[in-house]
Amino acid sequence: MTHDVLPDIAGLAAIKADPQGAVIGLDFDGTLAPIVPDPADARVDPHAAAALVRLGGLVGAVVLVTGRPAATAIAYGEVPGGPGLADVPGLVVLGQYGLERWEDGTLSAPPPPPGADRVRAELPGLLASLGHPVRDGSEAGITVEDKGRAIAVHTRRAADPEGSLRALRDPLAKLAAETGMLVEPGRLVLELRPAGMDKGHALGAFLAERGARSVLFAGDDLGDLAAFEAVRLSGLPGVTVCSASAEVTALAERADLVVEGPAGVAALLSALSDALTRH
Numbered sequence: 219m220t221h222d223v224l225p226d227i228a229g230l231a232a233i234k235a236d237p238q239g240a241v242i243g244l245d246f247d248g249t250l251a252p253i254v255p256d257p258a259d260a261r262v263d264p265h266a267a268a269a270l271v272r273l274g275g276l277v278g279a280v281v282l283v284t285g286r287p288a289a290t291a292i293a294y295g296e297v298p299g300g301p302g303l304a305d306v307p308g309l310v311v312l313g314q315y316g317l318e319r320w321e322d323g324t325l326s327a328p329p330p331p332p333g334a335d336r337v338r339a340e341l342p343g344l345l346a347s348l349g350h351p352v353r354d355g356s357e358a359g360i361t362v363e364d365k366g367r368a369i370a371v372h373t374r375r376a377a378d379p380e381g382s383l384r385a386l387r388d389p390l391a392k393l394a395a396e397t398g399m400l401v402e403p404g405r406l407v408l409e410l411r412p413a414g415m416d417k418g419h420a421l422g423a424f425l426a427e428r429g430a431r432s433v434l435f436a437g438d439d440l441g442d443l444a445a446f447e448a449v450r451l452s453g454l455p456g457v458t459v460c461s462a463s464a465e466v467t468a469l470a471e472r473a474d475l476v477v478e479g480p481a482g483v484a485a486l487l488s489a490l491s492d493a494l495t496r497h
């Protein structure tokens with residue numbers, strides 16, 4: 219379902235009544251950017267970027283809460299010949315599940331955890347022992363994305379993506395336990411990342427910091443469930459939006475609103491910016 223007009227939802231009414239009190243939170247992959255086989259090829263939907271540029275001047279804050287490094291979200295948010303994510307007024311990016319913060323062109327982040335170095339050193343041997351030579355994202359097979367603070371193992375390009383994901387789950391959980399990391403499951407990906415932060419903590423802290431009076435959060439993957447919960451725990455008038463896919467159904471079951479992938483998210487953001495401009 220796409221939205222030419224805004225659906226009649228209480229949280230959206232609260233945002234329209236008091237836009238300056240609203241925080242608009244968004245995931246990146248699968249929500250603002252269509253899912254593609256190679257993570258390095260992901261790019262923001264230009265319509266979503268344009269709508270966010272408009273919204274940024276109308277609401278209290280626009281915040282990306284993403285598993286990507288914040289700088290990657292900004293880089294992949296560029297739109298040739300058009301406004302990109304870096305042009306969204308006041309944009310804040312909480313990257314690597316909230317460990318990093320990008321704001322006004324400045325990145326702040328703690329040093330990478332020692333566990334990341336250990337995973338980096340031990341992962342190739344582990345994958346080889348399971349019959350999977352390490353490949354980068356441009357090749358077929360099981361691929362590894364090194365994000366500095368975290369390392370993601372992708373199966374989307376494997377011959378049997380779901381089967382490979384199942385086969386890797388226990389060995390990667392063991393490696394995570396041995397290295398003090400945790401496994402973040404996602405869309406055909408298992409990511410070994412530091413503990414102690416998630417999208418829920420990141421969004422909840424941001425809402426408190428900004429004194430938000432309403433909130434919208436849109437996501438598509440399991441890591442976004444914590445942000446949905448943060449919306450609920452905030453007690454604010456809020457809207458949770460699922461960018462739907464056949465790969466993940468858990469969000470749709472919990473969302474106030476379900477839209478058809480990044481194109482549906484872009485249409486919703488555009489309709490919201492239209493409504494706030496008319497207001």
Ligand SMILES: O=P(O)(O)OC[C@H]1O[C@H](O[C@H]2O[C@H](CO)[C@@H](O)[C@H](O)[C@H]2O)[C@H](O)[C@@H](O)[C@@H]1O
Binds near residue numbers: 260286407409
């Ligand atoms: O929190 P997000 O912004 O949604 O980031 C979550 C992970 O997204 C990326 O992987 C996903 O998108 C890829 C590109 O479309 C796709 O190839 C992959 O199968 C998906 O899992 C990203 O590569 C990860 O680092 C993020 O943690």
